[in-house]
Amino acid sequence: MKSLKKTAGLSAWQSQGEQDRRTVLHVDLDAFFVAVERVVNPSLRGRPVVVGGAPEERGVVAAASYEARSFGIHSAMPMAQAVRLCPDLVRVRGHRQLYGRASKAVFRVLHQYTPVVEQVSIDEGYLDLTGTQLLFGQAVDVAERIRREVHERLRLDLTVGLAGNRLVSKVASAFAKPCGMFDVRPGQEASFLSPLPVKALPGIGPVTHRRLLDFNIERLGTLAATEAWFLQDVFGSHGNSMRRRASGKDDTPVCPAWERPKAKSIGHEQTFSRDTEDHAFLRAKLQELLESATRRLRGQGLLTRRLTVKLRYADFVSETRDLSLPVPTDHDAELFEPALELLRRMATRRTLVRLLGIRLSQLQRGYWQSDFWNPERNQERRLVGILDQLREKYGTTSVRTGATVKLASSRFTSPNLLAPPPSIPSGKFPLNPKFLGGGRGFFRPRQKPDALPSLTQGRNAEPAWSQAS
């Protein structure tokens, strides 16, 4: 139910409290390459123009003007075919450096309105305008001002989508093309998407589209209303993500280049020298993997928002489970319990385990946020920093935490530390007495040397667009 208190005193358009909502703008330059060519050569205006290689050189269309598109010409079409479709077609070879300069100039304008600008391609980007209202006014006014400024100063046209998240703003701008602005009312994201065809959703390619049509799922509203278990069965984890996105939910942040990590994920996994079913060993190994992965995170000044645990059985059947973290972190103690829970959910087969791995993804630049009300947590985190320094100076195995110390000893036996908590039905876990009884003979797995990156790696990275020329 939407908040009613916030409706008082606000306009109908912003009745859902635009001020405290996230506001994301997706900007897309219309027929960008052609538009730049027309700025340089005004005689191209109003004519069917394409940018691309010559037909005799097996060239393809890189960009087409709207006049050319009315002939059925589109990008990636062979140039020879485009010329056949429109004999009066004007072909321009293209000037990539010029496009780069124009793009840089456009993004310089965008940066005047918010520092949170993510350039996703030469002619496309996202702006997070949340919290800029007091400086620049309503987001819709900002969108118009940006568009006017880009048109007057650079003579290029922008299409703008405005919504509460990236996904919907992207669909909205596709809706508004060419040279328009579509503003999705706050709270109406699902209703806006509902009647649209499934292929309108970014991330649904031709194969998934065909598969959805096989199941008579033609509209995003139908996709959003489809049972989660069904989509999970047919599409795997992608199914649930599609369902969530079809209802207009997306919490992906707008990530400017200075916040964007070079690596998309950091993963550590280890194949054991002997297959095992020892829960205590797996638990200790999990801790060790998390410690080394988070040390790499901290070294690069990154935080993770997604944790994946991977398990491979002796029969080579692999399973993965992942979860999103409520708060981005680089602290292994905050990841251990969720990771252990994922491992508990997976370890249901009466088969020896061959490999254990973890992966930290949805990385972002930033540093761990201390907690004013939880000094113990802050102390723990400081300790981790000190451990990092010790390990860097004396080697990765010089200091061990309690959970992993036995991995270094000659014998390793322990009670079953991975026993399910009381809230989880015991029927979901194997009744194999060996599992319940705990340890087997110890074997020392091969230690994988940690590749610790340079501390300066990534920190001095220049924003992507400042490097472009």
Add this chain to the structure above:
Amino acid sequence: MSSAQLREVIPGGKADQFVASNDSQVREAEAREGTFFLELQGELPFGQEQLCVGDLLAVSTEADAEPGDLVVWWTGSPESQALARIEADLSLRPVEGFAVPDESGQSLRGLSLRGTSLRGISLRGVVVGRLRRLTP
């Protein structure tokens, strides 16, 4: 006296490809499912509503209306429709420049708000977005 009007239009551009049906018969498309577009015409006082003459309102016939939503309602005459906002007490408050719902039909309490009518007020749909063609 209302000075602004809403007229059904076909949006043109890419939006056509997205709407459930881009037949010339907009009513047919609406009867099936989806979104239709209304253009704001006439004189619209410059107010808090941030609406401009020429804006195309995307109206969903499927969305459930809730307090705070901007809705399109039939004023009674066959071709006359107006914009209003649903208040917290489920009454309709007209948007400046549009017709005022009369007293007898003002309350929507107990109404399932999707495409139904009560005491003379019939909701046509919920405004989900606005398309503005940006002209220099």
